[in-house]
Amino acid sequence: MSALVHVLVPFLLCVAVANTGVFDQVLVDTSYEHYAERAVPHFPAFLAMPFNCLVNVGYVVVGAYWLRAPGLEHERALFYAKDVFALMALLYGPVQWARLATLRRAPAVLDQWFTLPIFAWVPVWCGAVARGWSAGRALAAEACSLLSYALALLHERGFELALAAHIAAAVHSAAVLQRARGDAVSLRYFALAALACAGFVALKLLDHPLAQWWPFQRLTGHFWSKVCDVLQFHYSLCFLTHISQRAQSAHKRTS
Template structure:
């Protein structure tokens, strides 16, 4: 667990330090509550001023801790893959929460930036399952993922372009490993993960439009998009850990 924690902590600290410089001053990020359909509640503390969209971040932490502390019959390498992904979820939650609480540029940049290496870890884990991953490959892919946020500096929609490429690559690798090693159980997890990803994107984009309907006026589309994101994380864990178990059975 110490190695996995170090793997996540070092780039986390570097990114936090860079985000607090002038490097990302031109990156397009939303820094007002008007970006969200949920209304703020004035009498609540600043860290839960937008209660539903704030408190959903606790679900990321609980889900991450569940998978971090889950005891599996696994090798040291299997455990490392799982723990890195779990720490990513745990670390991501307070970044999102801080963004809503303080509405500052640095946490807004980090909220976008950390999304990319999280998605990139899925192909890394899949390559490991398929017996093709090395530490050099994992380092290269994660580094390229982190550097790809540079597109947001150069282009107004650079982050969206980088994120779209990450999502498509993760789905492609998921389908590839499913066709090669998967079964009915992993197929179900893959479909649920992809549907959750679609829900995350669509509900977030339609946040304000959905708010015209009373059912989405307090518990808004953005909140439900975060629920889908947590489910996307969870079903990705289910898919990847089950595939890992399958490969061990094949070897045995």
């Protein structure tokens, strides 16, 4: 229940702020021309771009799976960290779907904005494994992450700068934790998560150029970018859960 409150309260606050007009100057795309997949005119709005819409089910499936996944029962803080991350995945899918279904500014802003605290949660969880849980650190990290979206108001590429910093911090913290506490299994999960992250970024940027080639004209670069993002969530959870379980076992042996 505490994880749900942690995710839902800032989620609803951000929804309220995004609908006030504060971010009316932020550069976001609110048309189907932004995507290489062609909209189907006679389909309902929530399926206007079928593949890019339906891929968002993957976030819900991954989030729901990890909410029910066993493990970490004996360490409440790490169990909590896992549930927060899983809930973030579960809620992120509907936000992206709403963006495509409505083509409104507020869901487009939220689609960008929520990406930042999701990446910020990786260093929070890594810190909990390495140094123990700190509610203050977690709150500060998430608050700073949410506030960093203000960069999008200062420059048209401010969001991209904030996102790049968040991705770099997430990869660095995971790499440091792998070096200190990891094994061959966690290394495999780390590599798969990093590969999925690279695909998430590259395929989204190459959405329109790739559409020149027939394999990417229906299942476009943006669609495969979202597939990579779903896998990024899954393998990040695999990595962080596995390395948390190793830390639990090591603590039991020394206590």
